[in-house]
Amino acid sequence: MPTDVVVTGMGCVSPLGLTVEANRQALWQGRDALNKARRFKSRYASLLYFGEVDQDDEVLLDRAGLSASEGHTRTDALAVLAFAQAVADARLSPAELADSSTALISASTVGGMCMTNQLYKDSNLQSDTQAFLESYSASAHAMQLVKRYGIKGLVDVINTACSSSANAIMNGVRLIRTGRARRVIVGGVDSLSKYTVNGFNSLQILSEEKCRPFDAQRKGLNLGEGAGFLVLELAELAGSRPVYAKLAGxxxxxxxxxxxxxxxxxxxxxxxxxxxxxxxxxxxxxxxxxxxxxxxxxxxxxxxxxxxxxxxxxxxxxxxxxxxxxxxxxxxxxxxxxxxxxxxxxxxxxxxxxxxxxxxxxxxxxxxxxxxxxxxxxxxxxxxxxxxxxxxxxxxx
Known part of the structure; x- marks a missing residue:
């Protein structure tokens, strides 16, 4: 039985842009998006370089059809926007998304902990609202996707730190190859957070300059944020969908x-x-x-x-x-x-x-x-x- 797994849809939101094509143009032209943070509130915002998506929380939430008053976070918004692009790109119907043979494997290390100050207030009973109590987990964004698209198949969220969404992709192809799913939407999301900035700073691996991978004078990394999702399917089931690449190994x-x-x-x-x-x-x-x-x-x-x-x-x-x-x-x-x-x-x-x-x-x-x-x-x-x-x-x- 043929078991080639192909990519039939892609969607991403990153500091380079809000679409896949905007990202590709910036990459080809050699334009980075590393700057001092304008929207991320931190003592380090003006001291370090960050890869920040160039939209306020309110704008991203509105674009995604979400609301802070209902406990939705920047992480949720980034995930919803990238996921919507991917499923539209693959021309997946509501029925296909809700089919039990469609799985979702996502990834996140921060989840709703981007609301660091709110987390502190809520956990110390200093808050008047409980709207964000369900937003703190790494899986909160995935639950938003499940509710929005009526996903009934297998759903999982992986946190293996910086390899998280690569492992989501790997696990997605395994589900297809073993017959547990016909298609799997895979990806991951993270937003800038005091939690991660302070954590990486404690390791003394954040650079005060734009990062210089593989350079002898490299001084550390710059933290960024974004979301990316891909639709994986068996090649023979792709039908008329675009096939962008095969996941070979x-x-x-x-x-x-x-x-x-x-x-x-x-x-x-x-x-x-x-x-x-x-x-x-x-x-x-x-x-x-x-x-x-x-x-x-x-x-x-x-x-x-x-x-x-x-x-x-x-x-x-x-x-x-x-x-x-x-x-x-x-x-x-x-x-x-x-x-x-x-x-x-x-x-x-x-x-x-x-x-x-x-x-x-x-x-x-x-x-x-x-x-x-x-x-x-x-x-x-x-x-x-x-x-x-x-x-x-x-x-x-």
Whole structure:
């Protein structure tokens, strides 16, 4: 029985724009969206660079048909807007969305905790309202989607930190391959939050400059926000829907080396890439381009390059799109999957911005500017806390 799983719909909201095409244009033109925060309220707003979606909470909620008075959050709004694009792009009918064979696997690390001050007041009985009590969990946005679209199939929300939505994609394809679902809508969302900003700041890995993935002078990451969703289906069931790419391979490994860093030997990185290549029935030399995890932190970039040097006889062109939008945490894997598919569709490789000086010792450096190329297979890497490493391989449709 054929088991090819294809992508038939995509939707995203990011600091680069509110549509997939707006994101693609910014990537190709090399325009980042990293700035001092204008809407995110924090003592660090004027000190650090962020990837901030350029809309107020009220505007995003209104666009999404949500209301703060009913306990809806910025996270909910970003998810609803990106999800709506994806299902419209795939031309899914209300009946198809409500069918028990349609599943939803989403991801988030922050959920409604973007309402940090409200969370503090509510938890300390200092609030006059309980509207946000159901919004704090990582799954709150998914429940909004379930209610809005009448989704009756399997629903799950994954939190493996920065690999969360890559793992949502991986689990979605597994549901289809094992016959548990006919189609799965997969993705993730996160919004800027004092909770995460203060947490990453305590790790001393936030940069006061625009991030410089794979540069010898890198000083840390910039946090971002956004949402991305993809529709996955068996190829023979796609019918007249557009087919953007095939999800050819996937792999997940956990090196369990440290809570917030990966092993110097790149154990998880290597295992995830190996599993993905084997699942796709490829050899490493067939990978044409890598959308790297590339956060701009000392540990991550060094370990990822170590993994590349060990895995590939000749390392293919690679770059980090976090230099455009920042690290969007639970949304990163989904957004970068979409960027990888755009690269395949348009024959484009997106350069890693702000790169100047290679890291000593490995002789590797990222693609520094966007260029056209003939691509058949693109790998997208996502790594989370405790060394949860995931690699996805997309094949040109």
């Amino acid at each position: 996937w792999g997940n490994a956990n090196d369990a080396f440290h809570t917030s860093s990966m092993s110097d030997q790149a154990t998880g990185v290597l295992r995830a890439m190996q599993m993905a290549v084997e699942e796709a029935g490829l050899i490493p030399a067939q990978i044409d381009y890598i959308n790297a995890h590339g956060t701009g932190t000392l540990n991550n970039d060094q370990v990822e390059l170590t993994g590349f040097a060990s895995f590939f006889e000749k390392v293919p062109p690679f770059a980090s799109t976090k230099s455009y939008v920042g690290h969007t945490l639970g949304a990163a894997g989904a957004l970068e999957a979409i960027y990888s598919i755009l690269a395949l569709m348009h024959g484009e490789m997106y350069g890693s911005l702000n790169f100047e000086t290679p890291i000593d010792g490995l002789g590797l450096h990222p693609l520094a500017s966007s260029r056209q190329a003939s691509l058949q297979y693109v790998m997208s890497n996502s790594y989370g806390f405790s060394g949860n490493c995931t690699s996805l391989i997309f094949e040109k449709a």
